[in-house]
Amino acid sequence: MRIIGLTQRLLSEQLRDKWTLALLAPILILTLFYFAFDSEEPAAILGTVNLEPSVIDTIETQAIAVTELDSMDASLLTDERLDGIAEKKGDKVTLTLLNDNISIARKLELVVNQTYQKKAQITVIDDMKAKFRDLTETLNQFPFSPTRKIEFDEPKQTDITTHYVYGDQHTTLFHTFAPLLIGFFVFMFAFLPAGMGFLKERTTGTLERMLTTPIRRHEIVLGYVLGFGLLAIIQTIIIVLYAVYVLKLGPSESVGSVIIINIVIAFMALSFGLLLSTFARSEFQMMQFISIVIVPQIFLSGLFPLARWIQWLTYMSPLYYAGNALKSVMYKRLPLGDVTLELIVLFLFAALFIILNIVALKKYRNL
Numbered sequence: 001m002r003i004i005g006l007t008q009r010l011l012s013e014q015l016r017d018k019w020t021l022a023l024l025a026p027i028l029i030l031t032l033f034y035f036a037f038d039s040e041e042p043a044a045i046l047g048t049v050n051l052e053p054s055v056i057d058t059i060e061t062q063a064i065a066v067t068e069l070d071s072m073d074a075s076l077l078t079d080e081r082l083d084g085i086a087e088k089k090g091d092k093v094t095l096t097l098l099n100d101n102i103s104i105a106r107k108l109e110l111v112v113n114q115t116y117q118k119k120a121q122i123t124v125i126d127d128m129k130a131k132f133r134d135l136t137e138t139l140n141q142f143p144f145s146p147t148r149k150i151e152f153d154e155p156k157q158t159d160i161t162t163h164y165v166y167g168d169q170h171t172t173l174f175h176t177f178a179p180l181l182i183g184f185f186v187f188m189f190a191f192l193p194a195g196m197g198f199l200k201e202r203t204t205g206t207l208e209r210m211l212t213t214p215i216r217r218h219e220i221v222l223g224y225v226l227g228f229g230l231l232a233i234i235q236t237i238i239i240v241l242y243a244v245y246v247l248k249l250g251p252s253e254s255v256g257s258v259i260i261i262n263i264v265i266a267f268m269a270l271s272f273g274l275l276l277s278t279f280a281r282s283e284f285q286m287m288q289f290i291s292i293v294i295v296p297q298i299f300l301s302g303l304f305p306l307a308r309w310i311q312w313l314t315y316m317s318p319l320y321y322a323g324n325a326l327k328s329v330m331y332k333r334l335p336l337g338d339v340t341l342e343l344i345v346l347f348l349f350a351a352l353f354i355i356l357n358i359v360a361l362k363k364y365r366n367l
Helices: 002-016 018-037 053-060 102-141 173-203 206-211 217-246 252-279 283-303 308-316 318-330 336-363
Strands: 044-049 064-068 084-089 092-097 159-164
Touching: 044 053, 044 102, 053 064, 053 102, 064 102, 084 102, 092 102, 102 159, 102 173, 173 206, 173 217, 173 252, 173 283, 173 318, 217 252, 217 336, 252 283, 252 318, 252 336, 283 308, 283 318, 318 336
Parallel strands: 044 064, 044 084, 092 159
Antiparallel strands: 084 092
């Protein structure tokens, strides 16, 4: 009976907790998995210039959307409206790939090459049929065999040259999402200490004792941001230097830009952690926040391809802007000025979280 009584007490405490609904987080995560790996939409968009209709039809059967162009327009690649452009001049095809997503780039390269190989084989077979038809007509007219006069042409191959906007033929899938992983690790290791540390301040009564002094709410929040921020800066610099110089995950000449971006990510993450810890009553609730708020952002950061119709959700995720900024600098090798918009958005997220945290502390003391 004592065991049953203890069980009933624990269940009643959990059911009275409004954050118990966070236990539904696995449903949200499974839904994101579904949209990431069960999408029936075209996996790639290929622009074509002067390609044969039969080739285009074959490419489209491989779940690739084809956009016919009048001329080669590289801006469609740099603007990421197309994943590649195939242009044919005479017997030569030039395939230019964005190479932003390695799996898509490899698929386009494979499909285009296989399509023209198949087209060459069909041409050889048609040529053989025509030659045998000519042979039959000749034999019907002459009493002797003229087979020695028939020569078969070599199959006419199409020369395909591949160019890459980003990376090269040796680029692997890891090179494209490694910058996102670095940003995620910086985010998590700034978020967790700040969130757990501020939660400990509350549960041990330190925060309440501070609130009995003349210190104001914004001073408390900014003090914690700066305190945890200094630790986050040191940790961020170590992570970036190790990733760039030891693991060779980015160009060494852009290490300064990478550090700046990750420091902004760290401050955004710790302000987010402080905000969520204000609403958590225990470490268990803080872990629930991680599962329902942080884990879904991994899918929305661009690490996994989502169905196009649901991609609008990514613009609500701070990790999307963090991953896009890091990928632009580390993989695409763009200058820091090209990710100004992403940095501004991250600063706005951090400012919003700090303001909300100051307002949330009002429930502990009216100032």
